[in-house]
Amino acid sequence: MATIAIAGAGLAGRLLAWTLARAGHRVEVFDASPGPEPAFDAQGAAAFSAAGMLSPLAEQEQGGAEIAALGWRSLALWPDIVASLSGPAPDSNPVSTSSSGSSPAPGTVPLRIEGSLLLSHRADLGAAQRALMRMPGAEPLDADALRALEPMLAPGLRGWLLPREGLIAPGPAMTALHAGATAAAARWHWSRPVDQVLPGALHFADGGHWHGDWAIDARGLGARPPLPLRGVRGEIVTLSLPGHGLRRPVRLLHPRHRVYLVPRSDEEIVVGASEIESEDRSPVSLRSAVELMAAAQSVLPALSEARIVRLDRHLRPALPDNLPFTHHEPGLLRLNGLYRHGWLLAPALVERLLDMARLAGQAGPAGPAAPLLETSP
Numbered sequence: 001m002a003t004i005a006i007a008g009a010g011l012a013g014r015l016l017a018w019t020l021a022r023a024g025h026r027v028e029v030f031d032a033s034p035g036p037e038p039a040f041d042a043q044g045a046a047a048f049s050a051a052g053m054l055s056p057l058a059e060q061e062q063g064g065a066e067i068a069a070l071g072w073r074s075l076a077l078w079p080d081i082v083a084s085l086s087g088p089a090p091d092s093n094p095v096s097t098s099s100s101g102s103s104p105a106p107g108t109v110p111l112r113i114e115g116s117l118l119l120s121h122r123a124d125l126g127a128a129q130r131a132l133m134r135m136p137g138a139e140p141l142d143a144d145a146l147r148a149l150e151p152m153l154a155p156g157l158r159g160w161l162l163p164r165e166g167l168i169a170p171g172p173a174m175t176a177l178h179a180g181a182t183a184a185a186a187r188w189h190w191s192r193p194v195d196q197v198l199p200g201a202l203h204f205a206d207g208g209h210w211h212g213d214w215a216i217d218a219r220g221l222g223a224r225p226p227l228p229l230r231g232v233r234g235e236i237v238t239l240s241l242p243g244h245g246l247r248r249p250v251r252l253l254h255p256r257h258r259v260y261l262v263p264r265s266d267e268e269i270v271v272g273a274s275e276i277e278s279e280d281r282s283p284v285s286l287r288s289a290v291e292l293m294a295a296a297q298s299v300l301p302a303l304s305e306a307r308i309v310r311l312d313r314h315l316r317p318a319l320p321d322n323l324p325f326t327h328h329e330p331g332l333l334r335l336n337g338l339y340r341h342g343w344l345l346a347p348a349l350v351e352r353l354l355d356m357a358r359l360a361g362q363a364g365p366a367g368p369a370a371p372l373l374e375t376s377p
Contacts, residue, residue, distance in 0.1 A: 113166030231315030
C-alpha cells in the first residue's frame, strides 16, 4: 500500500483517486475549489462544462490516429467503470445501448454507445466532404436512413453515421467518481491550492507541505508553469425540451466551426462549439449564444420551443500540439493537456500512466516507490 497525494480534483484527478483508493492505497486529493460540486463560473473542474461526447472517429479529423486509438480504448473501459460507479439499481441498466432516450434512474451514470451523426446543410457540403476525408469509417446515410435513425432532424440535411461512438453524462459521472473514491477511503482537501508537485511531495500556496510515496499532478491549467499550457474556451448551452426526440450526439459540419447537440435525457439537451482560441472566462456573449442556438435549431427545428436552462463556458487545458501529456518518474506522475478530449481520453490515459508506475522499479527520494496498482494484502 502506497501513500499518494493527487493535486487536482477534475476528471483525471477523480478517476485516479477512485482507481487508486479501490486498489487499497491511501489517497488524498487537494484542490483549489471550495467543494466537489460545479459552480458554473468558469473556475474549478472544466469537466463539468463539457458535452461528454465519446467520439474517436470525429476527433480523428484534427487529433489524428493517436487520439483515435486512445479514444477507442477509453470506449472499451467506460462501460465497466460506469457499471462499478452506478451499482445495482432496480429496473435500470446504467450502460444503455437502446434508443429509448429516457431519463436515467437516480444513482446511475448515463452512458449510451449507439453511434453519433455528422450532419451538413447542402450549402456546406464541400466543407463537410473535406472534413470527412480525415474520418475513415464514416458511413453515408440517405434521407430515409437518416430519418429512421433520427426522425426529428430537419429535412434536407446530409448525414453520416459514426458507428460505436457514444456519450456520457459529465455531472453524474463526476459526482459518482467523487462518491466512489470517498467510499474507498480517499480523503478530499478543498480550498487547498497546490503551488508545486515534486516526487513524493506537494507544496501548497499557504506554505504547507505534504510528503509521501507518490505525488500526482492533475491540475490542468494550474500546472503552468513549467508546462506550456494554454486555455481553450468552450461554450455550452443547456436546453430543456420534453420529448425533443434526439437520441444520438450530432455534429453539424460548418466551414467556420463545429456545433454539436447532445441529448442528456428525454428532456435535456446541450449545444456547444468545439473550441475558441481565447482564455476569456467571461460569460457567454449574445453573439455566441445566438449563433449556437440558431445552428442547433436549424438541425432540430423543435428546439424553437426549448427553454434555456444555463449558458456556461470554461477553459480547457491544451499544450502546443493539442496532444495529452503523461510523465512518469520515481514518486511522481503527471497527466495534463487533455484539451477538448477529456471524457474521451481520461480512462485510457489513467490506465497508461498507472501501468508506467507499476513497471517502475527505481527508488525515489524517500526510498522505493511502491507500485501503484498492487493492492496490499
